[in-house]
Amino acid sequence: MKAPVTLIGAGNVGTHLGKRLRACGFSIVQVFSRELSKAQALAGELDAEAVNELSQVIAHEGLYLLAIRDDAIAEVAKSLSETGLHKGLFAHTSGATPAAVLQPYFERYGIFYPLQTFSTQRTPDFSEIPICIQAAGEADVALLTAIASEVGQKAVSITEKQRIGLHVAAVFVNNFSNYLYQTGESILKKEQLDFDLLLPLIRETAEKVRSLSPETAQTGPAIRGDEQTIARHLAYLQDEPTARRLYEMLTALIGQTRKA
Amino acid sequence: MKAPVTLIGAGNVGTHLGKRLRACGFSIVQVFSRELSKAQALAGELDAEAVNELSQVIAHEGLYLLAIRDDAIAEVAKSLSETGLHKGLFAHTSGATPAAVLQPYFERYGIFYPLQTFSTQRTPDFSEIPICIQAAGEADVALLTAIASEVGQKAVSITEKQRIGLHVAAVFVNNFSNYLYQTGESILKKEQLDFDLLLPLIRETAEKVRSLSPETAQTGPAIRGDEQTIARHLAYLQDEPTARRLYEMLTALIGQTRKA
Numbered sequence: 001m002k003a004p005v006t007l008i009g010a011g012n013v014g015t016h017l018g019k020r021l022r023a024c025g026f027s028i029v030q031v032f033s034r035e036l037s038k039a040q041a042l043a044g045e046l047d048a049e050a051v052n053e054l055s056q057v058i059a060h061e062g063l064y065l066l067a068i069r070d071d072a073i074a075e076v077a078k079s080l081s082e083t084g085l086h087k088g089l090f091a092h093t094s095g096a097t098p099a100a101v102l103q104p105y106f107e108r109y110g111i112f113y114p115l116q117t118f119s120t121q122r123t124p125d126f127s128e129i130p131i132c133i134q135a136a137g138e139a140d141v142a143l144l145t146a147i148a149s150e151v152g153q154k155a156v157s158i159t160e161k162q163r164i165g166l167h168v169a170a171v172f173v174n175n176f177s178n179y180l181y182q183t184g185e186s187i188l189k190k191e192q193l194d195f196d197l198l199l200p201l202i203r204e205t206a207e208k209v210r211s212l213s214p215e216t217a218q219t220g221p222a223i224r225g226d227e228q229t230i231a232r233h234l235a236y237l238q239d240e241p242t243a244r245r246l247y248e249m250l251t252a253l254i255g256q257t258r259k260a
Numbered sequence: 261m262k263a264p265v266t267l268i269g270a271g272n273v274g275t276h277l278g279k280r281l282r283a284c285g286f287s288i289v290q291v292f293s294r295e296l297s298k299a300q301a302l303a304g305e306l307d308a309e310a311v312n313e314l315s316q317v318i319a320h321e322g323l324y325l326l327a328i329r330d331d332a333i334a335e336v337a338k339s340l341s342e343t344g345l346h347k348g349l350f351a352h353t354s355g356a357t358p359a360a361v362l363q364p365y366f367e368r369y370g371i372f373y374p375l376q377t378f379s380t381q382r383t384p385d386f387s388e389i390p391i392c393i394q395a396a397g398e399a400d401v402a403l404l405t406a407i408a409s410e411v412g413q414k415a416v417s418i419t420e421k422q423r424i425g426l427h428v429a430a431v432f433v434n435n436f437s438n439y440l441y442q443t444g445e446s447i448l449k450k451e452q453l454d455f456d457l458l459l460p461l462i463r464e465t466a467e468k469v470r471s472l473s474p475e476t477a478q479t480g481p482a483i484r485g486d487e488q489t490i491a492r493h494l495a496y497l498q499d500e501p502t503a504r505r506l507y508e509m510l511t512a513l514i515g516q517t518r519k520a
Contacts, residue, residue: 070489096481096489116461117479121472128460156457165451168493168507169444173458174465175480176510177437182474182517184429191425197416198433199470200388201376205434206466210459212381214442219377220435221356229330229356233428242513247428249509250436253502257442 004062007031010038012118014067020126022046024150054079066092074101081105095167110135132158222254264322267291270302272378274327280386282306284410314339326352334361341365355427370395392418482514
């Protein structure tokens with residue numbers, strides 16, 4: 001029998017994960033959100049009960065998924081434990097937060113971290129998402145692995161240090177790349193060109209590293225050491241000090257990989 | 261009738277463009293490469309003649325596509341003009357090189373710049389690639405537009421300044437993003453984790469900006485001003501001064517967009 005799941009949080013991650021768990025045949029016992037309307041909207045889709053008080057969360061020996069803001073995890077965990085919940089496995093979904101924040105409150109605790117970026121406007125394809133898990137005991141590692149294997153592309157059991165590394169790497173490839181897209185967009189805007197022009201290149205850059213390592217995939221003036229083109233680009237950026245500094249730094253860093 | 265095309269260069273861009281032109285029904289007259297074997301291999305696929313001396317390139321009033329290294333364009337153009345070729349339209353495919361380098365040698369010259377990154381290992385989907393064009397006369401703009409519209413997703417007539425801007429933007433979204441992927445890969449390698457774990461996130465980051473602007477799509481600790489997570493990440497990167505400096509810079513830049 002599949003473990004029952006209680007969803008604490010009805011934001012992006014909670015909503016997408018809840019729907020996926022339900023679609024995979026898991027029973028969602030309750031959905032908690034401080035905003036009752038949000039809890040109700042999601043609970044309705046998941047055949048679950050909606051609650052907006054932590055004291056209403058009922059006890060079972062399954063999984064409690066804390067899909068809430070990083071800075072709310074410790075506080076919510078404390079409140080949950082004060083209501084007398086002790087039997088289940090309590091896991092948060094944050095890549096940024098140590099498992100240890102749950103330790104003072106629960107015997108069984110862990111992390112269930114889908115390595116993906118979620119937004120309300122887009123439906124994630126969980127069959128492609130690796131789910132990173134951490135838990136204290138072997139039985140709980142096995143339980144989270146079983147759930148993550150069904151819900152995601154695969155379950156990856158990681159250490160605390162690996163989780164931090166993954167989260168830092170995620171910031172580089174996601175938030176920072178997105179900032180580079182934003183820089184590209186602002187240059188095109190200045191030239192009265194449509195950002196759409198860059199989309200095929202953005203897509204190909206991302207797809208290329210599925211078959212080539214980023215190191216092998218690198219092209220452009222920095223890796224070629226093409227000083228003439230670099231000088232033209234810096235001249236172009238002379239009135240954009242921010243973009244220019246970033247260009248200089250990344251060009252120097254790519255240049256170092258060339259010399260190495 | 262479609263303009264005949266002579267291909268100068270049988271590298272990545274020449275090969276992919278040549279095949280696409282042929283598939284679109286264009287006649288390829290000749291393929292030039294300094295390496296006869298390369299010219300022959302491509303010419304064979306394109307029903308064209310292979311030549312490895314510029315003096316063998318024959319005259320017509322169609323298009324001569326110079327798909328060669330940036331720093332070879334001016335020299336090859338000079339040699340071509342010295343063989344007495346003057347009637348055709350001579351266009352290079354480089355986003356990095358001014359049209360003006362062709363001006364001393366030809367009456368009709370321009371740029372045919374597919375805004376994409378090409379590699380031998382991957383077949384580009386031209387039906388998704390915008391092609392940026394520049395030419396001196398109206399008739400030649402029309403000719404390049406007609407060819408680019410057939411070959412690519414669309415033809416975009418651009419100015420010299422716009423081309424430089426596009427090329428700079430392309431470096432940001434392609435070469436620089438790829439460097440961030442490389443940084444992510446090296447962090448995962450250090451943690452003995454497979455780079456594959458990041459691929460769904462890399463793909464979603466690139467796909468997201470098809471429907472959301474990069475500014476709207478931004479998430480993560482920098483845009484949230486989540487100092488605690490940023491501090492944890494910087495502590496994690498303490499032995500990686502390069503990645504750490506880059507992290508600090510990009511976090512500060514994203515933070516500025518938050519305050520603005």
